[in-house]
Each structure stands twice: as structure tokens, then as C-alpha cells.
Amino acid sequence: MTIVFERPKALTDVPMHYCPGCTHGIIHRLVAEVLDELDLVEKAIGVAPVGCAVMNYDYFECDMAQAAHGRAPAVATGIKRANPANIVFTYQGDGDLAAIGTNETVHAAARGENITIIFVNNAIYGMTGGQMAPTTIPGQITQTSPYGRDTKTAGFPLKICEMLATLDGTAYAERVSADGVKNVVNAKKAIKKAFEYQMAGRGFSIVEVLSTCPTNWGLEPVEALGWLRQNLIPYYPLGVYKDKEASR
């Protein structure tokens, strides 16, 4: 019998705790497939965030650290500076990366720190039960924006790829989405490229993945994918925002 589909080596046999229909799981699989294909499992060191992905130190088969809320890029910096031969990545949500950890993120990029960030943007604080995130779009209803995000008082969302693209230290920044086959295939390509850039020593790479949170969006999984397509993609256009190699 030929095996046609199996768990990537870079994923453990531990059942993931994500809600049904949450695309965190898909993104984990993409990262794991890339680690397999680039033969990095024995070389990689991952850094888990504070957020729904906090326990992914149990899911990836490589060495893992768990960082304080928002500090993953700083922890990854310390690891990479200590062991430059290792491939170091962080996996962070939008509250983690774009609110409490903005400083660490921006400066890791500005330094051209040779690490890879997988940035999961689901436009909400998932783990704490659905509060407004820095990436919550105008008008979006959350627990702490019950009348919809009012830009007069709550300001505007952060567009991370656009921001980081302005920094000379950023080697590669692309926004992708975890909905649908075509986008998922593209997402994997972007993640692979980001790791390849790190392997080539090109500097800071980030892949922002638009992701669903059916639980806190209050939608069925399929509806959530539709909401992502209709609302998040228009606000956060997909594409390559920075590619140092291509622009040479």
C-alpha cells in the first residue's frame, strides 16, 4: 500500500487544541511541510508566542522555546546570535506581534536579524476570548468594540507588511491567506521562500498569513472563510511587499 498523505516529520503526534475550522492548524502544517522539504527539522529552533499558538512548542518536532507575550523576536534574536548556524523562526498572532510586541518586531526587522517570522493575522485576540486587536478592521465587532471598531476613538489597524517593507533591514515580506486551495498553496510558497532567505543569510523575513477565528468571530467555519475573503483580503491586500533579491 502506498501512503498518499501523512503527517509531516516536523509535526509531532500531539493532537492540536485549536477550535474546529480554525486555520492555525493549516498554517502549522505549512510550516512543517516546509521544514521537511528544506530538511530543517534537526536544525530549526522555533519560538512560540503568547496567544492561541502558545502550546505549539508541543506540536513542532524541532527544538522550541516559549516566549513572553510579544517578545518572541527578541528571544529569537538571542538564540540566533548564540547559534547562528541554526534556523530560527517565531510563530506569532496579531496581538502578540502588532500590539505588545511591536517594538521587538520592528527592531528585529530594522536590524536585519536573520530570522523568519510567521505572523498569523486573524484580526482579533483569540486566546483571551475575542477582544479588539491592533489588526481589527474598522467597523468589526469584537468583545471590546461591541459597536464595531470606531476609528474616531480606537484608531486604525496596523498594516504590518506595508510598515516593515519600508525598513532597509527587511529582506522579505509577503502577505498570504490560509483560505482556499490556491491561497494555501501560495502561502506555502511564501513560507518556503522566507526560510530559504534565512538559509542564504539574507536577513529578516516575515510572512503574514490571514487566518480565521470562527469561535470569536461568531461564525461557522465555512462562513468564517467567506468573511475573511470579503473583509480581510480587501483591507489587507495579498502580495509581496518586500523582496530584496527581486529588487536588485
Next chain:
Amino acid sequence: MTEKVLMKGNEALAEAALRAGCRHFFGYPITPQTEVAAYMAKRMPKISGTYLQAESEIAAINMVLGASAAGVRAMTSSSSPGISLKSEGLSYLAGCDLPAVVVNIQRGGPGLGGIRPSQSDYFQATRSGGHGDFHLIVLAPDTVQEMFDLTIEAFELADQYRMTAMILGDGMLGQVMEPVDISREGTVSTVAKQWALTGTKGTRKKNIINSLYLNEEELEMLNFKRFEKYAEVEKIARTEEYFIDDADVIVVAYGICARIAKNAIDEARKKGIKAGLIRPVTLWPFPKLQLKAAAAKAKAFIVVEMSMGQMIEDVELSIRCSRPVDLCNRTGGMVPTPDEVLAAIEKAARAERS
């Protein structure tokens, strides 16, 4: 042959870190510790080390955490306001059982305070380095030589016990220049770090560095275990003692205050007052037993410190309030004079006689 060189306290401390094999320093500028960073910035690139000026003290301590998790000796230094920002990282370092060396060259507070020497972060260092049940090893040098020696020791203790060791100095010790013997080399990596994140290289199971335990029974057990380790660490409690065998009045002081107190004690002895000094070299663990033993003979204690009275609580606890304990203090960046300490000794001696 010993090589004695004239150095500032902060520079001696930085040189000691290099001799201890530390090649990863993460800092953020703040007076009065800036010489540590400047020294590292100058030397690290010459010895293939990392000097990284972080975007904040929070980032710096988390970089230390990352480097330590990756198995190397790592360090950060700051002064009071910066240490407050590091408290998150100190707690995570403890929760992850990672070694680290953190320097606090204290200045006056609270708030932005001032830039003159102070000892008002004693509680922060010995009681509440951050949230949760944990301790730091806290070492208090009183000379430039000890800034050097205790820094080497800090790295060794940190590795041995997988704890953060803090050097608690003050602005005066950081800035003062004294001759120092810097010939000693640290013993690097006496402890194998099998837990470190280096990539599995296909030779072992994966390592995880983590402080999250959602099962409360497991978390309680881990805290119990960590405190069993702390009970071991209590044995390293250490003092320097000066004329205490026949002392009626014992001054307790650490760091620069201990040196000032020695002058006052010499003067008091000339006047026929039997005064002595106990200088805690380790502030955590606090030398409780040494103080308790002294209380069996001495009649009164005086705590000299540059704060509103913080270490005095540990002195009173150690001797179970069995003797009067006076406070002789200045704060906010003011330094007590030998005359002020002498006056406190004379007052205590008079009270004792009457």
C-alpha cells in the same frame, strides 16, 4: 604574577564577564552603568562576541533569555528604571530555569529619580524581581576588585543553579577607579547544558524551554522543586566581618556603605567603643545565620543603607528582633558620611550603657 590595573568599577565588571567566557551582551543605555555597555561594544567585536544594543530593556532581557536558552553565557546590565522593565524577563528566566547574569548599578528613585548612587532597589532585587514565586542570587560588591571577582562568580553560580545571578552595585562603585587584579579566568562551562536549544542534530529528542504549566498540580510541584533548589542555594550565604568578636555595636551594611562604615568603626574604636561590621556579600541568600550568631554576643545593631530602610527588615528578621536595630540612612542619591555613621554608633553605645 598579578597584573594590577586601574579601572572603573563598571569596566572591571565588564572585563570579568569576558574572562568568564561571556560572549553575548545585550544592553540599553542608562546612567550610571553606561561604561559596561561601552566596554562591551569595544571588546566584543574583537573577540567574535556579540554586543547588541537593544530597543529597550525588555528586549535586552528577552535576548538574554534566548541566548541563554541556546546554551551560552549571556548578560545584560542596567540601572534602576531599566531593571523595572526587566522584571518580566527575570520572571520568565526563573520559570524556564535558565542561567543569566544581570547587573543593576542602582540610582536614586522612585520614578526617573536621579542618577546619583542609591541602594533603594534592595526589595526589588531580594523580594520581587518579578511576578511569581522565585529568587535571584544577589551579590553585592564593595570594591572594584569585587566588581570583578563577584561577576566571575555570578556566571558560575548562574550556570550551577540555573538561576539569574544579579550584581547589585551602585553608581559610586560603578564610577570609582581602583587598582584591580584581573588575572583570574572564569571556569567556562563546568556544567553541561543538555537542555539547551541547539537543534536536535538528529542525535536527541527535541528540547523545550518553557514556563507555561496549565495543570496547577504540576505547576505547584515545579515550584516546590525549585524551592528545594533554593534551600541548597541558601548555603552560599556569605559575609565579610570586621572587628565583630568583641563588638557591642554591630553595623550591618553592604556595598559602598560598608566601606564608609569601616571608617566610622575605626574612629569609634579609637574612642573606646567596641564597634564591628557585618557586610553581607550575598543579599539573597541573606546571611541569616551569621547575623543570628552575632546577636548572641552583640548588644545593638545599626543598619547603614542608602534607602529608606530596606535591608533593615532582613536584619530584624534574622535576629528575630532580639536586639535593638537602628537605621542610619540617606536616600535619593545622598551618601552617608563616616561622621553620620560614627554618630549613630555613639548613640547606640550610649543607649546601651544607660
